[in-house]
Amino acid sequence: MTHFDVVVLGAGAAGLFCAMRAGQRGRRVLLLDHAEAAGKKILISGGGRCNFTNTGCVPERFLSGNPHFARSALARYTQQDFVALVRKHGIAFHEKTLGQLFCDGSARAIVAMLLAECAAAGVDLRLSQRVTEVSRAEHFAVTTDRGRFTAESLVLATGGLSIPKMGATGFAHDVARRFGLKLVAPAPGLVPLTFVGPALDLMQPLSGVALDSIAKVGRTTFREALLFTHRGLSGPAILQASSYWRGGEALTLDLLPDRDAAALLLAGKRARPKAEPKTVLSEFLPGRLAQAMAALHLPPRVIGEVGDGPLKALGALLKAWRLEPTGTEGYAKAEVTLGGVDTSGLSSQTLAAKDVPGLFVIGEAVDVTGWLGGYNFQWAWSSGWAAGEAA
The missing domain is CATH 3.50.50.60 (FAD/NAD(P)-binding domain)
Known part of the structure; x- marks a missing residue:
């Protein structure tokens, strides 16, 4: 001793x-x-x-x-x-x-x-x-x-x-x-968030896509990169928000910080009426994400034939996408x-x-x-x- x-x-x-x-x-x-x-x-x-x-x-x-x-x-x-x-x-x-x-x-x-x-x-x-x-x-x-x-x-x-x-x-x-x-x-803290159902069905094909975003939980917001994964969402913005998130709460994402998504879509409609919506969206969103959002939320027509209402609704969604995580990836992926x-x-x-x-x-x-x-x-x-x- x-x-x-x-x-x-x-x-x-x-x-x-x-x-x-x-x-x-x-x-x-x-x-x-x-x-x-x-x-x-x-x-x-x-x-x-x-x-x-x-x-x-x-x-x-x-x-x-x-x-x-x-x-x-x-x-x-x-x-x-x-x-x-x-x-x-x-x-x-x-x-x-x-x-x-x-x-x-x-x-x-x-x-x-x-x-x-x-x-x-x-x-x-x-x-x-x-x-x-x-x-x-x-x-x-x-x-x-x-x-x-x-x-x-x-x-x-x-x-x-x-x-x-x-x-x-x-x-x-x-x-x-x-x-x-x-x-x-x-x-677990500073940890990726997981999803099931339609949200995960959307996210899985987008695995690896990253973009600048604002993640909000309650009154707490973080502006950093967001990353889609095969289980849900990660990236600095999500890791930060995860420490404040509790089961049953919603996560809100702004995928176009400092930009008016509806105005961009309407301007694209006027400037390029023969373009596909995904083409216009891809001017300000990653290509795969633009394609997925257009397919899910807009009719399969050229953008000039899409009413202003659906374009404004998609613009609002891109600025305040409300999601409900089902959990986290746990201590194995938690930084703290x-x-x-x-x-x-x-x-x-x-x-x-x-x-x-x-x-x-x-x-x-x-x-x-x-x-x-x-x-x-x-x-x-x-x-x-x-x-x-x-x-």
Whole structure:
């Protein structure tokens, strides 16, 4: 049995950052993970280039039962702080749309940076360690298939349920529950939406078609790309909307943002009365989508012979296409886990459990979920830093 000041469970983004910060404070830190390599989800993020933060990280872009909970941690360690660390390590990066920051090269540079910082801080990283028991008497005790360790502080940083093929489990939720912490029911977030019936019959032949759109759920809207799939809808606009969607709710799509679809169709009728409707539609929609919409909603005539009423109705549909998803593609395709450890039981400043001295919960395991585009990595850095400052 070996004693440490801090044991961090989970060598992902939040766990690495927490261990690094605690080590920098002179704490003796053990970082454990069941995987054979650290930062596995970092490596696959952003198409392998890691969208490591966003210039627009504000608390309003995070979902939680307590919308103010993330404010303290995000203010204590900001996106500018993380960018400064990236610059310190000489990692080239660039900004894409909507404030998203990506490595110019591989996400491996971010993992290498975190491992280097942990090593410099004296963190004891041990991989391929399967935790078999977590308990607390005088100290926290963590038993693995390779040994037993005790510590004054225990940090749960094993993430949520998304992407189980990468080793994701509900471990942090189970341990938190065992120590009396409440959970907000987990659900897949940033996930493609599925459909059945006539809606799916329309979407399946359009698989692979993408276009600019506005997706709306309730009062929340996102303008980004939409992608048709063989199971329904995906793409950034849909992934963003999915975090706000609940079963039974409708999704509304604007397929022609900033344009008057009815006016375009009527103008096309006047300018090219001998053209087929799909030909006119394809001037402002992808060809396959134009063909499908024309076949479904307009009579099989040249556009000059189509009444203004059907053209206006199709124009209205293209601006406010109301759909009812039947579900999502689940944790296998979800980028994050909604819900998790209830923030009411945690300190917003340190991520410490209010009723269990020395226990901390950080990252995706907490009921804080960011938008698509680097927000969830920033929550990992910020929450990891806040806990690392106190553990």
